[in-house]
Amino acid sequence: MKTIAVIGLGRFGFYVAKSLSRLDVKVIAVDNDEKKVQEISEFIDDAYIIDSINKQALEEVGIYNLDTVIVSIGENIEASILTVMALKDLNNKTIIAKAINSTHGEILSKIGAYKVVYPEKIAGRMLVKKLVDTITVEEIDISNSIKMIKLFANEKFINKKIFQIENEFKNLKIVSYKSSGNWFINIDSTYEIKKDDLLVFICEVKYVKDFLLSVK
Numbered sequence: 001m002k003t004i005a006v007i008g009l010g011r012f013g014f015y016v017a018k019s020l021s022r023l024d025v026k027v028i029a030v031d032n033d034e035k036k037v038q039e040i041s042e043f044i045d046d047a048y049i050i051d052s053i054n055k056q057a058l059e060e061v062g063i064y065n066l067d068t069v070i071v072s073i074g075e076n077i078e079a080s081i082l083t084v085m086a087l088k089d090l091n092n093k094t095i096i097a098k099a100i101n102s103t104h105g106e107i108l109s110k111i112g113a114y115k116v117v118y119p120e121k122i123a124g125r126m127l128v129k130k131l132v133d134t135i136t137v138e139e140i141d142i143s144n145s146i147k148m149i150k151l152f153a154n155e156k157f158i159n160k161k162i163f164q165i166e167n168e169f170k171n172l173k174i175v176s177y178k179s180s181g182n183w184f185i186n187i188d189s190t191y192e193i194k195k196d197d198l199l200v201f202i203c204e205v206k207y208v209k210d211f212l213l214s215v216k
Contacts, residue, residue, distance in 0.1 A: 013072030
């Protein structure tokens with residue numbers, strides 16, 4: 001079974017860790033905030049309170065020699081940078097790191113982050129696209145083989161129930177949706193999709209192209 005570590009359990013990290021836990025993936029989730037670790041422990045067995053800049057602590061909880069580690073540390077840029085450096089020293093291969101601005105992102109890339117993501121920029125681009133497109137798609141790499149897809153419902157989804165969509169697209173799973181300004185992560189399979197709902201799917205990369213072609 002593939003193991004993916006998520007470091008930092010703010011809104012972005014918590015969402016990613018919980019979504020991954022629904023797949024055939026072992027998730028190691030860590031944060032230095034006891035409350036956040038307790039919250040994710042409802043969904044993940046391997047959740048730990050550690051200081052992620054401490055190489056020994058990372059190694060003790062199993063975050064070494066991993067194919068994929070996601071660093072989702074918020075405003076503490078120094079901790080984010082030192083964490084990525086520690087992960088590289090522990091021979092973790094693909095490090096995906098959250099950045100809060102372009103300078104932060106450039107530093108993360110230079111010290112070894114394979115991919116840098118900007119959640120706030122993604123949210124802003126999606127809002128703009130929503131105003132001009134009939135269907136908006138955002139793809140987020142979770143690992144080399146897993147992607148998250150966000151899209152606004154079009155006629156392919158409107159008035160269909162979630163279980164009907166998942167039966168139609170068997171290789172994808174809806175892990176969250178936003179309706180009337182509210183996010184829902186406890187999925188009701190009988191919920192009927194409405195116009196302007198935002199749907200979040202997770203799937204293997206090999207299925208993304210065919211899925212997007214079929215819904216445009």
